[in-house]
Structure formats: C-alpha cells, structure tokens
Amino acid sequence: xxxxxxxxxxxxxxxxxxxxxxxxxxxxxxxxxxxxxxxxxxxxxxxxxxxxxxxxxxxxxxxxxxxxxxxxxxxxxxxxxxxxxxxxxxxxxxxxxxxxxx
Amino acid sequence: xxxxxxxxxxxxxxxxxxxxxxxxxxxxxxxxxxxxxxxxxxxxxxxxxxxxxxxxxxxxxxxxxxxxxxxxxxxxxxxxxxxxxxxxxxxxxxxxxxxxxxxxxxxxxxxxxxxxxxxxxxxxxxxxxxxxxxxxxxxxxxxxxxxxxxxxxxxxxxxxxxxxxxxxxxxxxxxxxxxxxxxxxxxxxxxxxxxxxxxxxxxxxxxxxxxxxxxxxxxxxxxxxxxxxxxxxxxxxxxxxxxxxxxxxxxxxxxxxxxxxx
Numbered sequence: 621x622x623x624x625x626x627x628x629x630x631x632x633x634x635x636x637x638x639x640x641x642x643x644x645x646x647x648x649x650x651x652x653x654x655x656x657x658x659x660x661x662x663x664x665x666x667x668x669x670x671x672x673x674x675x676x677x678x679x680x681x682x683x684x685x686x687x688x689x690x691x692x693x694x695x696x697x698x699x700x701x702x703x704x705x706x707x708x709x710x711x712x713x714x715x716x717x718x719x720x721x722x
Numbered sequence: 723x724x725x726x727x728x729x730x731x732x733x734x735x736x737x738x739x740x741x742x743x744x745x746x747x748x749x750x751x752x753x754x755x756x757x758x759x760x761x762x763x764x765x766x767x768x769x770x771x772x773x774x775x776x777x778x779x780x781x782x783x784x785x786x787x788x789x790x791x792x793x794x795x796x797x798x799x800x801x802x803x804x805x806x807x808x809x810x811x812x813x814x815x816x817x818x819x820x821x822x823x824x825x826x827x828x829x830x831x832x833x834x835x836x837x838x839x840x841x842x843x844x845x846x847x848x849x850x851x852x853x854x855x856x857x858x859x860x861x862x863x864x865x866x867x868x869x870x871x872x873x874x875x876x877x878x879x880x881x882x883x884x885x886x887x888x889x890x891x892x893x894x895x896x897x898x899x900x901x902x903x904x905x906x907x908x909x910x911x912x913x914x915x916x917x918x919x920x921x922x923x924x925x926x927x928x929x930x931x932x933x934x935x936x937x938x939x940x941x942x943x944x945x946x947x948x949x950x951x952x953x954x955x956x957x958x959x960x961x962x963x964x965x966x967x968x969x970x971x972x973x974x975x976x977x978x979x980x981x982x983x984x
C-alpha cells in the first residue's frame with residue numbers, strides 16, 4: 621500500500637480531532653468520578669478481573685451482560701442502564717431480560 | 723585485606739560450592755576465624771540465609787511459575803539459578819531478570835515449553851508493579867498540540883507499560899492461574915501467537931490482548947518513532963490497522979504519559 625504523506629497527515633488529523641472531540645464528554649465524566657458497573661459489559665470488553673476471581677484479565681469476559689464482569693462508568697450512569705448494577709452478582713443479562721418481560 | 727577485597731571474597735565463598743565454605747581460602751580464614759564457633763559453621767549459617775532468602779524472592783517475583791509448577795519445583799530451580807546469578811543491586815524486587823532464560827534451558831522444565839514465557843510475563847508484570855508513577859496523557863492534552871506538528875508527535879509510553887509476545891496462549895494460561903477454584907477443564911496450550919499489553923491499574927498489573935498490528939505499533943512508539951513515520955510503517959504491513967480506534971482506546975486506558983513534539 622503506497623501511502624502518501626498527505627494521506628498519513630489526513631489520517632492523523634482525523635484521529636486527533638475525533639479523540640479531542642471525545643474529550644469533552646469523557647473528561648466531564650471524570651470530574652464527577654467513576655464507579656464500577658456490573659452486568660452491562662459486552663463479551664471481551666471488560667476492564668479488569670471478574671468479581672468472583674475466575675479470571676483477572678481485561679477483555680476476558682466470555683458472555684455479554686455477565687453480572688460478575690464490570691467496566692468503569694461515570695458516576696450515576698450505571699443506575700440508568702438496563703441490567704446495570706453497582707454490586708457484583710446483581711443485574712446483568714438475566715435481570716435485563718426479566719425486566720423486559722415484566 | 724582491604725574491605726572491598728574482603729567483601730568480594732565473602733561473596734565468592736557464599737556463591738560457591740559448599741566445599742569452599744568448609745575449606746575457606748587461607749587469607750579469608752585468617753581474617754574471619756575468630757570466636758568460639760568454627761568459621762565453616764558460621765559461614766554455612768550465612769550461606770543458608772542467602773540461599774533461603776534469594777529463593778524466596780524468586781518465588782515472590784515469579785508467582786505464575788509457582789502456581790504452574792509448585793513451590794518445591796520452583797525453589798529447586800531457584801537454588802540452582804542463584805549460585806550463578808547473585809544479585810547485582812541492592813533491590814530484591816528487581817532480582818531474577820535472567821531467570822526466564824534460565825528456565826528455558828532448565829532440563830527439568832523441558833516438558834513445559836511455555837514456562838519460560840510465563841516467567842517473562844511474571845517478570846514484566848513485576849516491573850509494571852514496581853515502576854515509578856507518572857502522569858497520564860489525557861485527550862484534552864492533545865488539543866494543545868498544533869495540527870502542523872501532529873506527524874512529529876512522539877507518544878511516550880508510561881513507565882509501567884510493558885509488552886510481551888509469545889507463541890503460546892499466555893493470556894489463557896494467566897487466566898487459569900488466577901482461578902480460585904480447581905478447574906478440571908483441559909487447557910489447550912498448542913502454539914497460538916499471543917500479543918499482550920501490561921498496564922497498571924490501581925497499582926495492580928492488568929493484561930490485555932492486542933492485535934498483532936497494535937503490538938507492532940506499540941513497539942514503534944516504544945522506540946520513540948515520530949507518529950507519521952510509525953503510522954506509515956505499520957500501515958504498509960497492516961493496511962487494516964485502525965489508528966482512530968487505537969488512539970481513542972489507549973488514551974482512555976491511560977497508556978501514555980506524554981505526547982512530545984519537535
């Protein structure tokens with residue numbers, strides 16, 4: 621692939637702009653703090669180890685909405701999500717489907 | 723005997739075969755052979771302390787190897803290692819740098835071809851754990867950079883960030899080691915190229931699988947290649963490489979400490 625200087629420059633500028641624009645919302649969240657949110661993360665997208673210790677890797681979640689897997693979210697967001705829980709073992713995909721049915 | 727020569731002689735006696743402790747060199751013996759307890763008995767106490775302490779240090783610095791092989795296996799290997807590899811600095815957290823290489827050639831571990839790479843993972847996680855803390859580059863910091871300087875940016879990785887690749891599935895073996903309950907599932911450890919990023923979160927090392935392209939891009943950044951050159955190089959080999967996702971993900975994960983421009 622022959623990449624011209626111009627193409628590289630454009631790619632970098634686009635990525636930088638997208639990242640900087642993302643700063644306003646991401647860092648506004650940081651000022652409010654973050655909290656662990658269980659039960660809402662997709663498979664492979666968790667941040668760290670499972671609450672029950674079955675693994676201790678980021679990105680090792682095997683199923684969507686597992687209530688032992690978590691990711692950091694800005695404070696206050698987790699409670700607004702279907703299946704989201706601030707405590708491990710609660711919420712998750714099972715709770716989400718029950719809520720839907722209910 | 724001068725102090726530095728006496729210290730060197732003491733070290734030589736400690737890290738030699740036990741026969742040298744039982745029959746110390748004459749000059750050394752003349753210097754230390756005082757008191758009621760025979761010199762060889764006193765030297766054996768020192769030697770025993772050193773061997774026990776250093777093998778315990780290796781057990782602490784290689785926890786995954788300990789889980790995989792058992793404490794006795796590791797301590798036996800450690801005792802063989804330490805005589806040829808005494809500490810070179812007064813920081814035991816950093817003792818064992820060449821232990822993974824030793825394990826690669828350790829005949830009693832020849833049936834565990836992945837063990838040396840697991841030891842490398844242990845070592846890098848240990849480095850991550852004890853690395854000095856530094857600032858995290860934030861998205862808003864990028865807004866301070868003039869667009870015309872973008873291609874010259876050098877992204878500095880945080881001091882705690884480490885990279886490792888292996889022909890074995892280190893991530894799966896690592897997960898297996900972290901399981902609190904006995905798992906009777908058989909783990910397939912047939913060669914499977916793995917690329918791993920190690921970062922520190924709340925003072926604990928965390929591992930994350932990388933794509934081959936991401937791993938190689940990180941290596942270029944680690945070499946402090948300017949962004950334009952690094953990106954050009956990586957896109958030649960991996961046209962599918964997604965720099966937008968890469969930048970957003972790894973700034974969010976606080977992987978970088980600074981973006982320097984020339």
